[in-house]
Amino acid sequence: MDLQTLPVLSLADAPASLSRDLGESFQTFGFAMVKDHGLDPDLVARAWDLTAQFFALPEEEKRRYAIPGQGGARGYTPFGTEIAKGAKAHDLKEFWHVGRDLPAGHPLSDSMPPNVWPDRPEGFRATFEELYAELDRVGATILSRIATWLKLDEHWFDPAIEDGNSVLRLLHYPPVPNAEGGAIRAGAHEDINLITLLLGAEEAGLELLSREGKWLAVDPPEGALVVNIGDMLQRLTNHVLPSTTHRVRNPEGPRAAHSRYSMPFFLHLRSDFPFVTLPQCITAERPDRYPVSITADDYLQERLREIGLKM
Template identity: 35%
Template sequence: MQVVDYKAENAGQQFVESLHQTGFGVLINHPIKQEVVESIYRNWYQFFMSEEKHNFAFDPQKQDGFFSSEISETAKGHKQKDIKEYYHVYPWGRIPESLKQEILDYYNLASELAGELLDWVEKYSPVEVAKLYSEPLSNMIKNTPNTLLRVLHYPPLAGDEELGAIRAAAHEDINLLTILPAANEPGLQVQNKDGSWMDVPSDFGNLIINIGDMLQEASGGYFPSTSHRVINPEGTDASKSRISLPLFLHPRSEVVLSERHTQHSYLMERLRELGVI
């Protein structure tokens, strides 16, 4: 997995090659400022520590709002729920007033960068792969209501967790690309082709990008949606919270991904598998 300098001349080519080889890419010197991310982590940590979060309980129809650890996801093929709680941020959704401006500014900034990264992916896709895209990749996310920013809180481990449960069991993402600033604690791992697990460089300031199932589908498998997980911390780290901020880039509902699927049909299939609808 390459760490690519966003400002380097051949950044796009290096980045897309890393995505093709591993399903992951790591950017440094990118436009998302570390102090912005740190401020979001601090402010949302306070929110997760407060009782206010229960006033924003998730809407099963719209899928916005606060998801408690009791209703957290169970990864496909796993029995134990992940040890996490989270909040789904959509520009049209409910957001606590005191947190709204900062998180929506971040949503817009990260979405803009994501559009540029999709242009890189298209530019450096082999001709026969680029022919498969039903429209320009960055166009697929224009005016989309579906892109999701998830603010995740992995609480400190109490020692009474269900046997076999981890912070996020091995899974693939559903969307086109996921944009993730390095979390405030390590733990993210990606699976290699030989089945072994590799730590994703989690230096603060790194921006981690991975392929989701929808881009794998749209590229005929050229870009692999790679399995990844968040493992439990050990020793003194077990007493620390972990905050994470993935932006899941989703096309508009009607966008054609392949002969088999639109964005909407693919999303519904996967959400049913996850047990969240």
């Protein structure tokens, strides 16, 4: 495998070969790129258009959908709120979160608040409910291939992510002609969740930190998803599948005058999932790093405090 270039894998490949190729890419980079995922291009195009329309609304109108005390779990998070763990400057971005709606009385309702929806642009709710469901489907397929690579039943993750606390984030990085204080669009960080499925990395800026300590550009072909391992899967696999540091650097030259948009889908475990390290990922050379079990929601809340979204 070329250690400088992420492979582009097809979700239409035979399950066994896709499982092998995903596992190799994730072990090497913590990332992979996936095409032939079945997302409707018209749905994705509509989502991009609505994302741009929403973030173009007046600041006062957008802030009506910022909900205190929820850590940005739903609705709008204003520009400059989030900060990478250990960073000194806040990220140069604003975002909107769409989550999973649960029926009334669901036992996980306390950890998953209902969605809020803006009055405009028209069609926002219907579009992003559909896209959320589609990314949920694609993510489950990818996890089934990861399960096989880990020598688990291909459906092992199904109950673990049923009613999972997954979040679709609509991201806007405004133009940055004069960033100050070392601020960048997204500081170097790792994701919290199981896996992330990212739309919109065609616009330059996303970089991952290689095992050799070199920043590598992530440049997917048009329409492909960038998929990366999050800290929850790293923990579950005792770091057999590593969560990789990545960032979104600031553009240079004429591109600094342009906005950047992206849509990551953070695929989460169900909130009450108990972390127990997979036995096949524990050896004499790789002892269990996490002998104390906590729930997925305990872990999430701890991390949200670290990145400034919760007090």
